[in-house]
């Protein structure tokens with residue numbers, strides 16, 4: 323689609339366990355199975371699914387941080403795997419990733435100022451120290467680290483988890499990127515800090531025009547920040563659509579279960595999702611021809627075991643891969 327900033331088309335990625343002679347088909351994991359997904363300009367796309375469903379793999383592939391086996395990945399209409407060195411440098415400047423764990427992703431020996439300004443040193447060499455200080459301070463304030471002077475020359479270990487994650491976001495935002503992958507960026511934080519950071523991300527989106535793939539296992543969090551939501555199950559994309567449409571009218575049985583697993587504020591009850599098993603994975607990894615959800619689906623039909631359902635557009639912009647909607 324023309325309005326997509328990044329687009330994956332039928333992208334497959336296998337991981338092989340072991341090495342050398344111990345490499346075998348047995349230990350193959352198909353982390354992405356013909357995934358077709360795009361993020362539109364200026365939108366936040368929430369990518370949800372249980373642990374191991376392939377979300378991080380999609381995010382890494384979008385940022386050219388992982389080699390894929392087949393399919394195409396286009397950024398602003400250009401194949402990211404055929405970029406020249408100059409184009410790759412430009413791509414690195416325009417794209418960023420925010421990781422889940424700020425404890426691991428920040429260099430413990432660098433001051434906050436140095437941490438956030440490093441990419442200015444690399445990509446915006448013309449900026450002098452005073453201007454750098456001003457740009458970094460403004461970004462810290464926007465992210466709730468105010469007054470910025472109280473933080474600039476501290477080390478990561480002198481900050482709380484929430485403050486560190488704000489630094490990680492500031493670092494990702496400092497070059498005004500066009501596209502960001504946030505991978506479980508608030509999952510480790512307390513609810514109130516989480517809400518504040520999410521609100522600031524939404525505010526930043528309104529101030530600076532950028533797109534984001536927002537990866538989370540929590541569909542409620544995805545709904546809060548995202549314009550659209552995409553759902554992954556065992557390496558496959560099973561549903562995507564506008565946030566409201568996915569939450570209010572989920573079509574795929576898996577999405578329905580994910581939504582029911584969100585505790586309702588009225589009764590506090592949560593439907594339990596049976597965790598997928600090694601058996602489910604092995605089926606998919608060995609080229610199982612049917613739907614990946616057969617063993618957990620309450621509506622399974624004969625055909626589901628024989629043929630893989632393709633994504634079809636059930637209503638404008640709402641796609642689902644399930645034979646219930648043929």
Ligand SMILES: Nc1ncnc2c1ncn2[C@@H]1O[C@H](COP(=O)(O)OP(=O)(O)OP(=O)(O)O)[C@@H](O)[C@H]1O
Nearest residue numbers: 337338351353372373374375376377378379380539
């Ligand atoms: N480097 C790797 N080597 C081998 N297998 C991998 C590697 N990275 C991911 N996998 C496997 O690929 C599958 C998808 O992993 P991925 O990390 O993308 O899932 P995820 O949805 O991000 O999970 P989580 O919510 O736990 O972060 C998993 O089975 C995982 O074990």
Ligand code: SF4
Nearest residue numbers: 613616619626644645
């Ligand atoms: S295709 Fe069949 S098994 Fe898969 S989700 Fe739909 S009804 Fe269930």
Ligand SMILES: [Mg+2]
Nearest residue numbers: 377378379505
């Ligand atoms: Mg992950």
